[in-house]
C-alpha cells in the first residue's frame with residue numbers, strides 16, 4: 001500500500017493508445033514503457049516521451065530496472081530516421097533520448113547515438129535535445145563522438161548513493177559515473193550537465209547529501225531526485241518511502257550546494273518535465 005503522497009490520478013487512455021500505436025508502428029521503444037514509469041499517463045497526455053534507442057535489450061542488469069537483459073540485436077540503421085520522424089509527428093520542441101547499455105558494441109553505440117541526434121536535428125530544426133547516456137565504459141572518444149552532434153543537455157544518472165551502488169547497479173560503479181559526468185565538462189565546458197538519483201533504497205539523508213556534493217564536485221548543473229518504485233516483483237523492493245518534506249529539503253540543499261536546477265519529489269524522474277528544467281536553465285543563462 002502506497003503512502004497517500006504516492007497515489008496518482010488516472011491516466012489519459014485514448015492519448016496513451018494513439019502514442020503507443022505511433023511507437024509500435026515504427027518498431028521503436030520508450031523508456032516510459034520499458035521502465036514502467038508511473039508518470040506515463042501524465043507525460044504522454046502532453047506528448048512527452050523519452051525515446052530509447054539501440055533496441056530494447058540491455059547488456060547490463062541493474063536491480064532497480066525492468067528493462068530486459070539479453071543479448072542485443074544489431075542496431076537498426078533505420079532507427080535514427082524513425083526516431084526523428086516520430087518526434088516530428090509529435091511536434092516536440094524538446095526531447096529526451098536515452099538508450100539501453102550496449103557494452104557489446106566496440107563504440108558502445110556512440111556512432112548510432114550520433115546518427116540519431118543528427119537525424120533529429122535535420123528533421124526538427126530548432127529542437128532542443130537532451131541525451132541521457134550510459135557510462136560508455138568511460139570511453140572518452142565515444143562520449144566525444146556523441147557530444148560533437150551538439151545536444152543541449154548531457155545527462156548520466158548516478159542512480160544511488162556510493163554505499164548501495166554495488167548491490168543496486170550491477171556492473172556500473174559510482175566513481176565511474178562521476179568521472180563520466182566530469183568528462184562532459186572537460187569535453188565542452190559550456191555543456192549543461194544533469195544527473196539523477198532515486199531514493200528509497202535504504203540510504204540515509206547524509207548519504208544523499210554526500211552524493212549531491214560529489215556531483216557538484218564534477219560541476220553537475222542539474223539534479224533530479226525521485227522516489228524509487230519497484231517496477232515489477234522481479235526488481236528490488238522499496239526499502240523506505242521518502243516524505244514530501246524531505247524532498248523539499250533535498251531541493252533546498254541542492255540549490256545551496258550550487259546546482260542551477262533541482263527537481264526533487266516523489267514522482268520526479270530524470271526526464272520528468274525535462275523541458276521545463278531546460279527553460280529554467282536558459283532563463284538563468286540569459287540573465288547572466
Ligand code: SF4
Pocket residue numbers: 031032033037038039040041043044048049050269270271272273
Ligand atoms: S517521467 Fe520520463 S520516463 Fe517517465 S513517462 Fe515521463 S518522459 Fe517517460
